[in-house]
Amino acid sequence: MRKENRENNGLRPISIIPDYIIHPEGSVLITVGNTKVICNASIEDRVPPFMRGQQKGWITAEYAMLPRATAQRNIRESSKGKVSGRTMEIQRLIGRALRSVVNLDVIGERTVWVDCDVIQADGGTRTASITGAFVAVVLAFGKLLENKVIDKMPVLDYLAATSVGILADGTPILDLDYEEDSQANVDMNIVMTGSGKYVEIQGTGEEATFTPEELQTMLQLANSGIKEIIEVQKSALGPLAARIGELREENS
Amino acid sequence: MRKENRENNGLRPISIIPDYIIHPEGSVLITVGNTKVICNASIEDRVPPFMRGQQKGWITAEYAMLPRATAQRNIRESSKGKVSGRTMEIQRLIGRALRSVVNLDVIGERTVWVDCDVIQADGGTRTASITGAFVAVVLAFGKLLENKVIDKMPVLDYLAATSVGILADGTPILDLDYEEDSQANVDMNIVMTGSGKYVEIQGTGEEATFTPEELQTMLQLANSGIKEIIEVQKSALGPLAARIGELREENS
């Protein structure tokens, strides 16, 4: 059995506290089991050099862990003087995923900086970051709407992420904690929209392989998990929840 | 008048939540007004190379801010690939201060890593870090006592810190928030022990100077403030509070 009698297709308890830090335009603390991530979204009134003059915005993400977010203390990346490959990979993933559901033309030449800082880790930090960052970004756009900087919510659809995997005994499971992740033969991160489309699929058989049938089972587990997670996002967003997709509807 | 009708010799509300993060040996969240710092203390069973073979321990500190701990987003030091002068200065200060009240011979060849991560900043982050880190370190030693790795609390006295300053109009004030700090002519950080001895005095007249009389007034303000702060540390520590100084008493 999984810890705390969790079903193989069950998520860990999730909560999303909005407006967690006072300074950023959008901020949440997301908790998924024992994984806790502060997601802050900051709006900057300019875009990076490669985007200038295109009349559209950009979303970029940074991800980090506090040194004792993990059971063993990690050396701080600022002390090492460089960011690890794993960190860069996660940062690129978060940024790409968020950009896929935002109409960047609508926000003008602005950059949304998303900072995901893991203060406590127990597996699934990258998927929790995406799920939490989505809410932080919507809150930040809410601030722009409030200040009449923009007049439509530029977010086209919900976006959430979770992990699925296959244990050494062949059991497929949803939302792996750190211990499960260490033991799994296959580990897959899925990012999906509210309308059930894929944004990212990253499946890895580390020193192992997986069959086409196992792939299908994992995709189904992820599908049902992500629907549940989006409900938690909706209640964290309150009245702003209703404005997701308003631009899409208008265009259709 | 100061914000929220604070007296010139008044502290902002302080709270210290013990056992904040699950993985570290000692962990607190300290809140001083709007300043919030996670202080984690980790015990490693070896010392840095320059200390080996001396049969004594070491305490070292790292300090960082989340990018949006501040009103303007700061570039992450891991992205810049180097740690700023300000960060290094604060790290050295925290480490030195903690070492002054710990009997390093008693803890054996172990390193205490103290991580102070500012998640929200509003002035006084270095003094809040020292005050919180002290509690995290005592909690970590409590874990060693519990596991019978050591048999006496190696902490000789309480340790806390605060800031004092002189505003442009000459008013001396205690515990400056960010706005006050920006306007002050003189800024002084004082670290003291429970028995009223100095550990560090750092007084700076940035583009200004201060008289010997002003120095004395600031020292008195700090003195009374630090006494109050130590009471908050005591209640956060619970039963462990009684063990501070047991080694010193024994030796006397």
Add this chain to the structure above:
Amino acid sequence: MRKENRENNGLRPISIIPDYIIHPEGSVLITVGNTKVICNASIEDRVPPFMRGQQKGWITAEYAMLPRATAQRNIRESSKGKVSGRTMEIQRLIGRALRSVVNLDVIGERTVWVDCDVIQADGGTRTASITGAFVAVVLAFGKLLENKVIDKMPVLDYLAATSVGILADGTPILDLDYEEDSQANVDMNIVMTGSGKYVEIQGTGEEATFTPEELQTMLQLANSGIKEIIEVQKSALGPLAARIGELREENS
């Protein structure tokens, strides 16, 4: 129509020249259309620190492009003083993929260093790297067999990779060149074994999303493409081709 009348499910011409560079234990030049990658495999008689004492080997990969491999000159990563996120992501992918089909226990405490250096790029450099690196690694193990350092080929199965994608008009295509890749809504890299199992699936809808049906179509395209590629690997390997999987058969 695609360039040179290629079908949507057609691969570009592939060639793999074995023993391309004289110094490495295994070396190939792989050409996929206009993409050319030198893949060298070096055997080192020790493993990285985190693997020591485990009586097993390790495979690690590095990937780079010559500055003028591309239409625009890129700044050399050694001049920038750091490796980009994209490079790290690809390096981690190549290493993970190769480790999934090698029995690391059999090679003893040795590291296989795989260097994939793109001398000319036209899309699909990471999948060409995996396909070529697989052959270089088998050649290097062939050298160990020849010198009687090991007595069984430690490679359990073939391994090859290709890309699939969906153009803006919804057409699914196999093996994208650079121009197609720039225009595709969805880009997916698939790494598979000779027996048709997945090793890695990385599907990304950059500023776009894709449906479950589109995913299935892409998986089928990849499947047929990879079978063809493995035939090219076999002829490049010559007599060594027969020894792939000998360890697996024995164990079954």
Add this chain to the structure above:
Amino acid sequence: MRKENRENNGLRPISIIPDYIIHPEGSVLITVGNTKVICNASIEDRVPPFMRGQQKGWITAEYAMLPRATAQRNIRESSKGKVSGRTMEIQRLIGRALRSVVNLDVIGERTVWVDCDVIQADGGTRTASITGAFVAVVLAFGKLLENKVIDKMPVLDYLAATSVGILADGTPILDLDYEEDSQANVDMNIVMTGSGKYVEIQGTGEEATFTPEELQTMLQLANSGIKEIIEVQKSALGPLAARIGELREENS
């Protein structure tokens, strides 16, 4: 007794050679006992980005040691690729101290770069740097006066620094050499102006603490020492000495 029969309240022999290096606008070699520092002040006709458009100047300092300035050879910071925390702390201190006695509005949008390079070290290198840098900066402003770039000396008051400390046996001493510094329980650096005001007070009880009474004793020792040092600065400055403070007098 202290080396060479020095009294507890006695300074080591000090000399300041003006115009030591030919290229800089201001240059001195300061010798304090066996400590020797080349202090160069360079005038640049622009300010750093964060100061632009404010119609005022800036003073910034860099500090370094030759590798064999010390008894053991130190690794060159350029070889390590980064500047140590200690170096940064000293650089920030020197810059802050100099800015406190200069009217930055008067010098226009110019930067004064102060370089303090320790060629031989025997304790007190940071205080010797401040004392010497002050003279180098006045000499550089002298050059600007001579060339009629400015018409008043922008330096408001003298500025000098020294160290005080308390030995393990409780004896308070002035101007510690390296050996004394290594043995002291408390180490304090004081920067003061010609009119007896404090600019910086940095007192540290490394693995020790000090009482309020000890603090007062050290402040008095520093006070008398700094008066003597300022006399040496005056004679090094020659006719320029008379112009220090002319701006202040005018304003009063």
Add this chain to the structure above:
Amino acid sequence: MRKENRENNGLRPISIIPDYIIHPEGSVLITVGNTKVICNASIEDRVPPFMRGQQKGWITAEYAMLPRATAQRNIRESSKGKVSGRTMEIQRLIGRALRSVVNLDVIGERTVWVDCDVIQADGGTRTASITGAFVAVVLAFGKLLENKVIDKMPVLDYLAATSVGILADGTPILDLDYEEDSQANVDMNIVMTGSGKYVEIQGTGEEATFTPEELQTMLQLANSGIKEIIEVQKSALGPLAARIGELREENS
């Protein structure tokens, strides 16, 4: 005897394949014995900051080795995060040599980036790089002539390089391979023009010295070798060969 019965004054077989990589304006693969270098020349329509506004161009070179170009695998400089002293020295040499035979005024504010990437090394990589880079640069200028960006070939004379040395037994030899280079007492690289003038002479007696007579012998060997090499450059250049020096003749 030297390998493959080479005479002491004999070169190894040389070939230069023009238009080797498709993207760069000029590209060759030069082979000298077992040494193989890809030399690419790229034209950028601007000059580095220190050259701006001078109405003239610039030529800069970068040099690197693939990790397994050598018998032992080298750590990639991008992984080390810095470029070695040897690499920088070679880059500076290649750039300086090429600039000595090009009229930089004629090419306007353009930079020629020369990339020399050694894919297989067996001694003489820096001289092969210069010889090959010269041809790549002429090819790139040929592209500019073709596109009527310039109307005269800006290359004033041929440029080629080789090495000479003295073996431990005193024998002077031309064009050292790696093994000979390791055994030589003196190693000298000579860069000359088509008209027999020197551009660079770099003679080094590593842990040895050489007499004035030995110097003269080596200079003569180099002279005859370089004449032969220039013939190979001419045939690689085809019709463009005739245009080398047209500007010089015109001016005379």
Add this chain to the structure above:
Amino acid sequence: MRKENRENNGLRPISIIPDYIIHPEGSVLITVGNTKVICNASIEDRVPPFMRGQQKGWITAEYAMLPRATAQRNIRESSKGKVSGRTMEIQRLIGRALRSVVNLDVIGERTVWVDCDVIQADGGTRTASITGAFVAVVLAFGKLLENKVIDKMPVLDYLAATSVGILADGTPILDLDYEEDSQANVDMNIVMTGSGKYVEIQGTGEEATFTPEELQTMLQLANSGIKEIIEVQKSALGPLAARIGELREENS
């Protein structure tokens, strides 16, 4: 005419002050015209990893300039976080030159660290560094002889360096100052031994070329200059001068 009526074949005034800094085993201040370099030699009782177990020593050199050694302030290499190509080239040159006249077998597994720090520059800093470093190294070996760590002076011959060049008007000159160096068409650094053998010849025609005849003229100028410089080294060395070459004589 040259400055201060110097002849074309005349050196600038040279002085070498021995025992300049108190801590290093060997230390000099060398002055050549307005160029001033502190050369320190430190003995370390171990060799770098690549030399271990060979029962012989090593000599390595570092070179740096103070930021205001030059007319324009240079950015400190420690601030830039990396050492320039020019610096590395000079460091390698100094180390190679010194090793050519020292019997490394005699000094045992020791490293001689040579630090050349230019405090004032006016051309010829690399040749002054070699000339001064030679004396510092002999002084350091003198210390080892005195302490009976070694019993023969391991230095086989004198070593000195100077520059020669050809001005734009074709005049060959000896020992170029900064202004002459900037105007010269050809610049050549020569390192020779006391017995008139070459150690290094580095001749560069930056954006120019030079004829075989010009080369011979420059070699002769250097030859006579170096003889004069060695006389200055002899008088700086005092009684130690007599011991140079004692090992060589013995072996012959």
